[in-house]
Amino acid sequence: MSPEPIDYAAGAAMRTAGGTARPGWSRRRRATVIRHVVINLFLLIILLxxxxxxxxxxxxxxxxxRGDFxxxxxxxxxxxxxxxxxxxLPTNLFNSIYVTFSAVLITMFCSVTAGYALVHLRPRGSGKVIALLLVSLYFPVRVVSLISIxxxxxxxxxxxxxxxxxxxxxxxxLAISVLIMRSMFQLVPHEIIDAARVDGAGPWRTLWMVGLPMVRNGLVVIFIVNFVAAWGEYLLCVTLVDDQARRTMPVVLAVAQGGQGQWAWPNLAAVYIIVTMPGIIAFAFAQRLFFKGLAEGAMKL
Structure with a gap:
């Protein structure tokens, strides 16, 4: 009488059902738990x-x-x-909104057009321009160029x-914004841009109708990066503007904090909330597209 064939798959299923965990699954589970613990720890450090x-x-x-939480x-x-x-304060708040959104819109326009030109128009000397932009990131321009500015x-x-x-x-x-948009436009296939040109679309129409819809996540990244940088900028504002009514909110916050003898802690905390809340709200609405665009741009940057 011949022996019956051994069903290895059934034996493995029985061992798993009997409570013997596979080593690979256990390692993956531990790694997932550790990763979530680390993420939640950093989240608490930021939010608390x-x-x-x-x-x-x-x-x-x-x-x-009393110091109660x-x-x-x-x-x-x-x-x-x-x-x-x-x-x-109302004038300072308006100044921050005016300067921030003006700088963001101008930077977005310049970086989008420059990034599109460097990738899809291929101008002569584009490699040197990219090299200069990269080199400029390694210098503390804000401090070194303060007198020149x-x-x-x-x-x-x-x-x-x-x-x-x-x-x-x-x-x-502008330098980091152009590099980010260049990396985003590198994800747009040249065949799509060439097809739009064959259909009779000019450079501006191709950029507006074809290019921008495909790099909208990059636009969110540019918006958030420039918004945070302009909204919280202190050094240039305190150097270039002397009149209190013409200054932006970060300088007003520093002035209020410097006179703590006249301010109770709840009042000073209220100033902090007024200054930081617009940036938090903007990031909360755009965070998903921001991280998605940041991940897409990181592949080419």
């Missing part, structure tokens, strides 16, 4: 200070002095007090002018 400041801004003065009573009177104490702004008559901040903000962020 923001939550603490937010709760501090709605605490009463006795709660703030949660307020026993909510007090929203610190926000009106901030606007009363700093008479130029001041002299240029004085020659243009833009000292103590809020609109004069737009040009330096655009210049300082």
């Amino acid at each position: 200070p923001l939550v603490w400041v937010l709760l501090m801004s709605v605490k009463t003065l006795p709660d703030a002095m 949660l307020p026993s009573q909510l007090d929203f009177s610190h926000y009106p007090y901030v606007f009363e104490r700093i008479a130029t 001041y002299e240029t702004q004085r020659w243009l008559g833009l000292i103590n002018d809020t609109a004069g901040l737009i040009l330096p903000y655009v210049t300082l962020q």
